Amino acid sequence: MLLFYLKSLFAGMNRSRETAPQKRKRGDSNSLTQSPLDAERILYDLIKKKEDSGMWTGDMKKETNLPHPVVTKALKSLQTRNLIKEVVNFQNKTKKHFMAVEFEPSKELTGGAWYVDGNLDMEFIRELKKQCVNYINKMKVATIEGVSEFVKKSAVFNVECTTQQIAEIMKALVLDNEIMEVRSTGLGDHHSIPSGTVCYRCSSKGGQGGGLKVGGLASVPCGVCPHIGECTPDGKISPKTCVYFTKWLDF
Amino acid sequence: MVTQYGIKLAVHIITTHFGELVAKVCQCLLQKGTLTLGEIIRFSELTPQQVKNSLLVLIQHNCVQAFAIEQEGAFGEAPKVVTQYLLVFENIIHRMRFSKFLSTVSQELGKECEELLEGLLQHGRLTVEQVLSRATSNLNEGHSAVQDSVRKSFIRLASARYVERCPASEPFLALPTDEETPAKKRGPKSAKVAEVLETIEQRALAAAVPMEAKRFLIITNSRTNHGENSEQSTSTEKLGEKRKHDVLEVDRELGAKVCEKEVLWRPNFEEFLLRLRNEVCVANVRSRMDEGAAIVLRAMLEATRASQTTVKAENSAPLSLGTISEEVIKSPEGRSMTLERIKASLSQLGCKQSVDELYSIDLKSIIESAQNDEVESIVLKRYGREAYRMFRLLLKTCQLLETDKISDTTFVEKKDTAMILYKLWKDDYLIMEKLITQGPRQLQFLLWKVNKQTLWKHVLDEMYHAALNLTQRMAYELDQGREILQQAREKIVGESKKKFERLRKVRMLLESSLMKLDDAIMLFQDF
Numbered sequence: 001m002l003l004f005y006l007k008s009l010f011a012g013m014n015r016s017r018e019t020a021p022q023k024r025k026r027g028d029s030n031s032l033t034q035s036p037l038d039a040e041r042i043l044y045d046l047i048k049k050k051e052d053s054g055m056w057t058g059d060m061k062k063e064t065n066l067p068h069p070v071v072t073k074a075l076k077s078l079q080t081r082n083l084i085k086e087v088v089n090f091q092n093k094t095k096k097h098f099m100a101v102e103f104e105p106s107k108e109l110t111g112g113a114w115y116v117d118g119n120l121d122m123e124f125i126r127e128l129k130k131q132c133v134n135y136i137n138k139m140k141v142a143t144i145e146g147v148s149e150f151v152k153k154s155a156v157f158n159v160e161c162t163t164q165q166i167a168e169i170m171k172a173l174v175l176d177n178e179i180m181e182v183r184s185t186g187l188g189d190h191h192s193i194p195s196g197t198v199c200y201r202c203s204s205k206g207g208q209g210g211g212l213k214v215g216g217l218a219s220v221p222c223g224v225c226p227h228i229g230e231c232t233p234d235g236k237i238s239p240k241t242c243v244y245f246t247k248w249l250d251f
Numbered sequence: 252m253v254t255q256y257g258i259k260l261a262v263h264i265i266t267t268h269f270g271e272l273v274a275k276v277c278q279c280l281l282q283k284g285t286l287t288l289g290e291i292i293r294f295s296e297l298t299p300q301q302v303k304n305s306l307l308v309l310i311q312h313n314c315v316q317a318f319a320i321e322q323e324g325a326f327g328e329a330p331k332v333v334t335q336y337l338l339v340f341e342n343i344i345h346r347m348r349f350s351k352f353l354s355t356v357s358q359e360l361g362k363e364c365e366e367l368l369e370g371l372l373q374h375g376r377l378t379v380e381q382v383l384s385r386a387t388s389n390l391n392e393g394h395s396a397v398q399d400s401v402r403k404s405f406i407r408l409a410s411a412r413y414v415e416r417c418p419a420s421e422p423f424l425a426l427p428t429d430e431e432t433p434a435k436k437r438g439p440k441s442a443k444v445a446e447v448l449e450t451i452e453q454r455a456l457a458a459a460v461p462m463e464a465k466r467f468l469i470i471t472n473s474r475t476n477h478g479e480n481s482e483q484s485t486s487t488e489k490l491g492e493k494r495k496h497d498v499l500e501v502d503r504e505l506g507a508k509v510c511e512k513e514v515l516w517r518p519n520f521e522e523f524l525l526r527l528r529n530e531v532c533v534a535n536v537r538s539r540m541d542e543g544a545a546i547v548l549r550a551m552l553e554a555t556r557a558s559q560t561t562v563k564a565e566n567s568a569p570l571s572l573g574t575i576s577e578e579v580i581k582s583p584e585g586r587s588m589t590l591e592r593i594k595a596s597l598s599q600l601g602c603k604q605s606v607d608e609l610y611s612i613d614l615k616s617i618i619e620s621a622q623n624d625e626v627e628s629i630v631l632k633r634y635g636r637e638a639y640r641m642f643r644l645l646l647k648t649c650q651l652l653e654t655d656k657i658s659d660t661t662f663v664e665k666k667d668t669a670m671i672l673y674k675l676w677k678d679d680y681l682i683m684e685k686l687i688t689q690g691p692r693q694l695q696f697l698l699w700k701v702n703k704q705t706l707w708k709h710v711l712d713e714m715y716h717a718a719l720n721l722t723q724r725m726a727y728e729l730d731q732g733r734e735i736l737q738q739a740r741e742k743i744v745g746e747s748k749k750k751f752e753r754l755r756k757v758r759m760l761l762e763s764s765l766m767k768l769d770d771a772i773m774l775f776q777d778f
Contacts, residue, residue: 175639175660175661176636176640187591204541215625215771216767217628220717228716238723239723242724
């Protein structure tokens with residue numbers, strides 16, 4: 001009797017084992033569905049959901065728990081099938097970032113209008129600054145809208161520059177002390193601008209050669225010396241032994 | 252609290268002008284603060300006589316003010332009075348800029364006034380009699396005429412407030428009552444002590460100053476002028492009135508004699524600082540705005556000269572448009588300015604019109620703008636243009652900004668932005684705060700800001716350091732070239748002539764640089 005019970009128990013176990021393989025088979029069939037094609041499907045759906053933000057490969061691995069080689073292979077295949085593309089994240093160029101081909105990368109990824117291939121388009125910025133300063137110099141005083149109109153009409157650039165972009169450039173020029181922000185008095189040079197309106201004029205250059213005026217401390221070697229903290233009257237670095245002084249006084 | 256290099260510079264000036272003994276007493280007072288004679292003797296390790304003589308020199312040259320202060324007695328004893336000595340740091344630094352004061356007087360009042368002022372600057376304080384004696388010491392004849400001329404020049408100096416009666420030698424400060432010092436009962440002990448000491452020094456200086464009515468008053472003997480009129484008046488005056496008149500005349504003569512013999516006069520540094528501050532404001536407005544705005548500002552400052560009593564006044568005294576216009580057209584440059592142009596300049600200057608249509612200028616903001624220019628200039632030269640843009644952004648914003656925001660606004664690559672900001676932070680130009688977000692994914696942000704108060708003090712100390720370096724380098728160069736300098740000019744030929752020429756250029760460059768640096772020091776220390 002006991003033997004029969006034990007046999008039946010083992011039989012059950014066998015059945016369960018029999019079923020287990022079935023379950024395993026089902027599990028196997030899951031891993032089969034998580035075949036490369038499934039991995040591609042999972043990843044593609046994930047990336048597409050992110051629309052123009054795209055997704056970093058590291059985040060993909062975290063969300064899907066797919067092993068690295070699987071992810072790599074799947075992404076390569078999706079790229080070849082022209083379903084996804086790699087984009088540069090200007091904030092971190094070393095991280096691989098992908099998005100569905102039908103989307104254009106968002107400003108958070110590209111850095112906006114000022115960035116090209118993840119770097120600031122310095123030539124474009126420089127040229128735009130130059131155009132703004134030339135116009136303000138010519139007009140004596142100008143508003144952001146006035147400068148923006150001028151830039152659009154001049155058609156110097158291949159791309160469209162929005163008023164917002166011009167405003168950003170003008171703010172940077174103020175920080176450079178190339179131009180100054182003033183309020184229109186409605187009189188003299190400001191006659192065409194309503195009184196009280198914010199406008200811009202070129203900064204007066206008090207220094208030699210039209211540059212910025214140099215302050216009292218900046219005019220002497222000590223003002224720019226990287227060793228001022230170590231300089232003492234009778235120390236190793238002192239005014240008597242200072243090489244910067246010697247150079248400055250070398251007529 | 253004087254900064255480290257402020258102390259070193261002051262001690263250097265006193266050493267150069269009065270020697271090491273006096274400098275030692277000066278250093279003692281700068282490092283320890285206001286002290287009694289006994290304390291100075293103890294800390295300086297000099298003899299009592301040496302300390303006394305040194306104090307006399309420092310008092311004579313307006314670098315020390317003595318005062319008697321009542322202090323609470325210990326263990327139920329009656330209050331006692333002690334004499335303390337406080338060092339007037341600013342007056343020591345003024346010794347570097349005597350040439351500027353002389354130049355101000357020369358331009359405004361002429362050569363004779365400049366020479367009188369020179370005497371006062373050299374000797375610290377003089378009576379009118381001593382001034383007259385000094386002026387006539389080289390003359391063999393014509394004393395009376397010269398003396399009258401000198402007296403008139405002295406009166407002009409006093410009327411313009413460039414000279415003043417010396418302060419009281421030892422003003423008395425009574426114990427403050429309970430109502431006067433509620434602050435003493437609050438806060439930690441050290442803060443209480445610092446607060447009380449600061450108040451005592453300010454009280455001592457205020458108590459020493461003569462009454463405003465007397466401060467610039469010269470009583471002259473106007474007998475000569477009165478004598479011309481006396482014959483005319485005698486026949487018409489009654490006997491009683493003549494007697495009263497004679498008594499007044501004797502009083503006036505006595506008063507004039509006392510004034511000339513006994514009243515000590517000294518340069519009034521405050522007035523020179525006022526003039527120089529006004530020049531700085533006009534120059535700043537000229538460079539930031541235009542000539543028209545500078546002319547209007549100058550006119551307003553001239554028109555309100557009499558009411559300008561403190562260098563750190565935030566606003567100019569209010570004036571009507573009519574008064575401003577009258578003053579503007581007095582100057583050759585302002586003659587062509589229309590009322591409309593003046594109004595436009597007032598608007599440019601940011602003048603706020605009060606309810607009764609009076610205009611005043613915010614002088615504090617002009618000085619702040621000049622200070623900002625100076626510090627920005629240092630940042631530009633030391634750290635480059637991108638750092639300059641970032642620093643200007645943070646200075647304007649006056650609040651914490653995150654690295655990316657700074658990068659976007661100044662058009663600098665993100666990785667470069669972080670590096671530049673770090674350099675500025677390391678050299679104490681910026682403060683930095685870390686912000687870490689909570690949540691599943693912790694992100695760290697770095698925020699940056701300019702702490703103006705700390706930075707301005709740091710910059711001023713660097714200026715003192717640079718000024719000390721310039722004077723020491725000058726002394727070194729002159730010492731190296733002393734053999735050439737001792738030779739007669741006509742005997743300097745060949746290689747020596749080249750060295751002489753170089754020495755001349757070196758001296759000019761160092762002196763002019765020191766004067767320009769001193770303008771910046773005044774901007775941060777005095778204005």
